[in-house]
Ligand SMILES: Nc1ncnc2c1ncn2[C@@H]1O[C@H](COP(=O)(O)OP(=O)(O)OP(=O)(O)O)[C@@H](O)[C@H]1O
């Protein structure tokens with residue numbers, strides 16, 4: 001049994017679990033058509049951690065919504081394990097950039113939500129939800145409503161909710177944006193831990209270069225208008241990693257490399273925004 | 278000790294409200310005593326207060342109060358069921374919504390109470406006429422606020438639902454409806470106010486049922502203190518239902 005399945009799983013390991021080919025998206029705006037994403041292609045191997053980094057407004061969220069199956073009209077194809085995606089895919093879990101907790105549900109009930117949908121028995125539901133709540137460091141807040149939490153705490157509730165559905169592929173759109181640097185690093189550790197444990201394929205959008213380097217196997221640096229992949233940076237830092245890595249020399253070099261690419265884009269983005277004004 | 282203090286603190290607004298009310302009554306009393314206002318048009322508050330005993334004993338004020346409250350209760354249940362269902366239908370069918378929204382809104386300002394002869398012919402001089410007219414008057418705000426609440430569901434919450442592959446039904450019951458609930462209750466409270474006005478108005482016009490009929494009777498007998506005292510009870514019905522909807526909202530919100 002084990003012997004027979006061995007070669008098969010190897011084949012799967014070589015095949016990208018997620019693949020985007022020639023993704024483009026155009027918005028019709030009052031000032032005319034706007035190309036938000038232009039011909040983006042990349043593959044993600046199973047269990048890989050990929051970060052997408054790029055200046056504000058370069059089309060990162062738009063790209064994620066396409067991969068998550070929430071956007072209908074676009075060019076290109078997205079495949080999950082070889083299967084073309086049309087609409088939300090059950091093995092993809094999303095964490096949104098915007099505040100997305102359900103204000104009418106307590107923290108516990110928010111996190112229970114996907115388990116309710118999948119008809120998990122009640123006792124198991126609560127146990128699992130509590131596990132993920134403690135994972136994001138919110139134990140003791142189960143009975144609170146989102147309105148009684150801080151912005152960063154709410155984002156962590158949303159994160160726990162998506163994690164509770166145990167998706168094979170996790171798309172996270174700036175989940176740490178509202179957090180302070182220390183919490184961000186510690187939560188990054190947690191995410192890495194979960195990701196390694198569950199062998200989750202993870203895509204993370206971030207503005208934070210250090211965060212991207214700390215967590216990723218590979219970083220896509222995107223350019224500003226049109227949103228293209230400017231460069232792919234492979235991070236070869238040893239695993240398992242923790243936040244302690246941020247003090248190492250290799251880490252510093254990786255950050256410098258990404259920063260060089262990004263500075264050009266950010267500068268261009270700012271100038272263009274100035275000119276438009 | 279602390280709990281008692283908290284209770285005291287919570288009852289402060291109610292106490293201030295009551296004090297204001299009594300203060301205004303006091304001012305009216307003084308103006309009447311000094312003849313600034315005519316006591317044949319406005320009865321002194323003290324007379325109004327004194328008439329309660331008589332009203333309870335001779336005019337069955339409590340029974341009347343309960344009758345009107347009961348009509349209101351039926352109207353509220355029907356309002357909630359019909360209004361939310363109609364609002365949902367409108368929200369789900371954009372064509373229907375564009376077709377109907379404007380005239381439903383204009384219906385809200387129509388003096389529906391004047392259509393009582395029509396309903397009198399259909400339902401007779403009965404509770405049914407009163408309740409149906411109350412419901413019709415209260416429906417527009419419930420329908421419109423339901424549409425508004427459901428359409429106002431934040432896009433990201435819908436995206437969360439879609440990313441978890443919710444069915445249309447789940448999407449409605451688990452995301453859109455709870456998100457719309459506060460707005461729907463605003464509509465329900467507004468609708469109830471219209472309903473109560475119409476219920477009492479129709480009772481008055483067809484001389485049947487609860488507080489409205491009593492007001493009619495007392496007015497014909499030129500018993501002004503009694504009439505105003507009865508109006509106080511109409512207000513009491515309104516307060517009662519306002520509190521009830523608040524309770525209901527909290528209860529539905531948790532369920
Ligand atoms: N629904 C829409 N209609 C029109 N234009 C849109 C729409 N959504 C996004 N855009 C435009 O597409 C571009 C990319 O937006 P997107 O949200 O993907 O950026 P982003 O990279 O996620 O930025 P940020 O880092 O600030 O979140 C922006 O210029 C934005 O104005």
Ligand SMILES: [Mg+2]
Pocket residue numbers: 060061062097173
């Ligand atoms: Mg974004």
